[in-house]
Amino acid sequence: MQAAPVRATAIPSFTNALRAVESLLMSGGQRTARRNAWTSVLEDRRRAKDRSEAERLLDEAVAARTS
Template structure:
């Protein structure tokens, strides 16, 4: 007697599930626009972090020790 074949299906991650729902609800143009907007947000956050670090370095450099 042979064992029954086993079917293995991968359970999608939460991100994969969200992308699937997004693709059903949004057209390609809207999806691209949202992705571009999010990329811009992340880039703005990175630049803000860099500005804060540069300001900190400048303040340390030009502070007169007492």
């Protein structure tokens, strides 16, 4: 009697599976972080422009009062 051939299939360990899931989640998280950072940069630029415009208008108002 001959033994039946054994098929060995590598089953990923829990740790390897967890690492794979983590890498998938982290890549999306990094994209979100970059997008959030860029949105913050744009918002900071907008606020700086608004501050600059407000300062200019105040300076003009003071100059008009003293003339």
